[in-house]
Amino acid sequence: MSELYQVSSNPHIRDHASTTSIMLDVIIALIPATVFGIWNFGFHAAANVFVGIAAAVLAEAGFQKAAGLKITIGDLSAVVTGLLLALNVPDTLPLWMTALGSVFAIVVAKQVFGGIGQNFMNPALAGRVFLFLSFSAQMTSFTYDGVTGATPLKELKDTGKVKNLFDMFLGTEAGTIGETSAAALLLGGIYLLAKKIIDYRIPLFYLLSFLVCMTLFGGQGLDAEYLMAELCGGGLLLGAFFMATDYATSPITQKGRIVFGILLGILTAVFRVFGPNAEGVSYAIIFCNLLVPIIEKYTVPKMFGASGRKKEA
Amino acid sequence: MSRLTFKGGVHPHTDGKDMSKASPIEMYQPKGEVVIPLAQHIGAPATALVKKGDRVLVNQKIGEAAGFISANIHSSVSGTVKKIEPRLVASGDKVMSVIIENDGVYEEMPEQERKSPEELTREEKLEMIREAGIVGMGGANFPTNVKLSPKNWEEIEYYIVNGAECEPYLTSDYRRMMETPEEIVKGVKIALSLFPKAKGIITIEDNKRDAIVRMKEAVKGDPDIAVKTVYTKYPQGGERTLIYATTGREVNSSMLPADVNCVVNNIDTVHAIYEAVEYGKPLNRRIVTVTGDAIASPGNFNVAIGTNMAELVEAAGGFTTQPEKLIAGGPMMGMAIYDLNIPVTKGTSALLCFSKDEVRANEPSNCINCGRCVSVCPGRVMPARLAVLAEHGDKEGFLALNGMECCECGCCSYICPAKRNLTQSIKSMRKDILAERRKK
Numbered sequence: 001m002s003e004l005y006q007v008s009s010n011p012h013i014r015d016h017a018s019t020t021s022i023m024l025d026v027i028i029a030l031i032p033a034t035v036f037g038i039w040n041f042g043f044h045a046a047a048n049v050f051v052g053i054a055a056a057v058l059a060e061a062g063f064q065k066a067a068g069l070k071i072t073i074g075d076l077s078a079v080v081t082g083l084l085l086a087l088n089v090p091d092t093l094p095l096w097m098t099a100l101g102s103v104f105a106i107v108v109a110k111q112v113f114g115g116i117g118q119n120f121m122n123p124a125l126a127g128r129v130f131l132f133l134s135f136s137a138q139m140t141s142f143t144y145d146g147v148t149g150a151t152p153l154k155e156l157k158d159t160g161k162v163k164n165l166f167d168m169f170l171g172t173e174a175g176t177i178g179e180t181s182a183a184a185l186l187l188g189g190i191y192l193l194a195k196k197i198i199d200y201r202i203p204l205f206y207l208l209s210f211l212v213c214m215t216l217f218g219g220q221g222l223d224a225e226y227l228m229a230e231l232c233g234g235g236l237l238l239g240a241f242f243m244a245t246d247y248a249t250s251p252i253t254q255k256g257r258i259v260f261g262i263l264l265g266i267l268t269a270v271f272r273v274f275g276p277n278a279e280g281v282s283y284a285i286i287f288c289n290l291l292v293p294i295i296e297k298y299t300v301p302k303m304f305g306a307s308g309r310k311k312e313a
Numbered sequence: 314m315s316r317l318t319f320k321g322g323v324h325p326h327t328d329g330k331d332m333s334k335a336s337p338i339e340m341y342q343p344k345g346e347v348v349i350p351l352a353q354h355i356g357a358p359a360t361a362l363v364k365k366g367d368r369v370l371v372n373q374k375i376g377e378a379a380g381f382i383s384a385n386i387h388s389s390v391s392g393t394v395k396k397i398e399p400r401l402v403a404s405g406d407k408v409m410s411v412i413i414e415n416d417g418v419y420e421e422m423p424e425q426e427r428k429s430p431e432e433l434t435r436e437e438k439l440e441m442i443r444e445a446g447i448v449g450m451g452g453a454n455f456p457t458n459v460k461l462s463p464k465n466w467e468e469i470e471y472y473i474v475n476g477a478e479c480e481p482y483l484t485s486d487y488r489r490m491m492e493t494p495e496e497i498v499k500g501v502k503i504a505l506s507l508f509p510k511a512k513g514i515i516t517i518e519d520n521k522r523d524a525i526v527r528m529k530e531a532v533k534g535d536p537d538i539a540v541k542t543v544y545t546k547y548p549q550g551g552e553r554t555l556i557y558a559t560t561g562r563e564v565n566s567s568m569l570p571a572d573v574n575c576v577v578n579n580i581d582t583v584h585a586i587y588e589a590v591e592y593g594k595p596l597n598r599r600i601v602t603v604t605g606d607a608i609a610s611p612g613n614f615n616v617a618i619g620t621n622m623a624e625l626v627e628a629a630g631g632f633t634t635q636p637e638k639l640i641a642g643g644p645m646m647g648m649a650i651y652d653l654n655i656p657v658t659k660g661t662s663a664l665l666c667f668s669k670d671e672v673r674a675n676e677p678s679n680c681i682n683c684g685r686c687v688s689v690c691p692g693r694v695m696p697a698r699l700a701v702l703a704e705h706g707d708k709e710g711f712l713a714l715n716g717m718e719c720c721e722c723g724c725c726s727y728i729c730p731a732k733r734n735l736t737q738s739i740k741s742m743r744k745d746i747l748a749e750r751r752k753k
Binding site: 118 | 324325384563565566636638640646647653673678680682692694695718727729
């Protein structure tokens, strides 16, 4: 008998992209927003980013070790979750709260449902909402240049006036660590689109339907400055490019992603215009996450040759 | 003009064709015994016509087609029948095979009286193709005479020749087009004469520019045959994708190409048709690409059916390193073999020898729901969902999500970043369902 060789079912070659390489690309895409946030807000922002990531990774490893599961921190998904959570909190948030948010995101929103890919809700947003409800005061107090005040979006909602659109685009204003700079987020979003990590359908239809709804219900009509301010503010771009596109919690079908995007836009606009808060991205995404199974059910792709018929002999 | 292509598919990371595309086809005669399986086709195995101790000649029929969907088997050498016993083939099954001790003389069967192709009727041509034991050489191994006689043969509009060769590493069809383009065109003309209304389309992927030029020269002046360039993407050479790319017509799993008035044959099959009708020659040799990073001098060989794969490795200079994986066929749809001691059959397009097994190196992990499998699937189904249903044995759910539309091309497993064996799960479920349907 000669040597025995490896046997497996076809195909026998595999693409170079892996879960880890995809997560790494997401991290790379978040670098502009992260670096800007740290530059904008200073040391405590950096500390929050570090703590957010470290707590998420430790929580994942700890949970998996305790549950006797394979430790999968190498896939970098916990890093992404921790980083996203940190970018979604004010720089002034006490570090232990950020850590708690990360642990909640990883353990409650992700691991108890079976780990990566099995969660039905975006873990970072679940963590954020958890912090929001538990520590509302700290989560909604924003200090910028030593002055405690409202975010530009809140101001827009209260006064109906855009303070400074250019600051909102660049990000030199109050807000959470990673949400302020539309420019940095766009840069990352373009990177993800160019590398085909995310499907353009979700952000495109999210932003489009949001703009349409804001034009209709925003009370300011087709006012370019108002609409741009709404686009740049409140973590919309962070949500549209980095959170709504989370694979596990968005539809797998292409048509479903369009529906998902449109629903997100409508809900975000509704929350912003009619709700008590200036923002609405987090809740819109979490709510739509829950609708994903239904969306998928009704957007099963039409099979190849669906209209074809066998000729009768 | 828009590019002729289809929706979905992948661009495999390695094309691999450069290793062997420049090597001309080399005639290889087997040294030792040849093992000729009686089932090298879809359908009933052939019935042996010889017994132990018989002397057989080259081109002699040694197996008779046992039914409508079956194929004749011919000897590729002259010599003595040593044994008739089950032997291992590429699929991993043991198949009843005629083992012939090659005397190295290559004494041929006496030539028979033949009419020239122009004088033959449609039925006579089909009979010659059947007699020659021709099956689809692109890998499906379906009896060609059956494919060429659909019920609506008078309505067939397109005879499509598949020269796409979309599998990485394979260069046998390419060499065939480069070396004997005129013979291919003659084969196409014979096939076209079977269908009163049909036009011929020879399709070649746009990464084989020189083959396109060759074939265009060969068809020059013939208004009924066109050479069309298709976009280089796997699985461009799949029957359904190719029909869609060239005619825009869609064929689903319950249909045959003839239902949209098309018939598709592989380049090498067309060549076999030419040899059968022009010279009465049976299909007992084929071109095999022997390549891979573990092979010393990759090349293309004209090999006698039944030749031991180990001999082919020697013919290609042997191994440079101990390979981890051997594949009969292409890397996307070929079959992994665990033992080199198997024969070349009519469907063996290549022997690939890789020093590393990419499948073993990539441990499957959780599905991350990225949807890449959905976007590459040429059948436009949802591989990630189907694989889960298959793993849970949920037949109804599998059928409801169009699981039978899978053509097993392997794009989903290839692209999956979590390295899940989607194709494998879907394939096994399909196999179970098809077996159940046959029982009914």
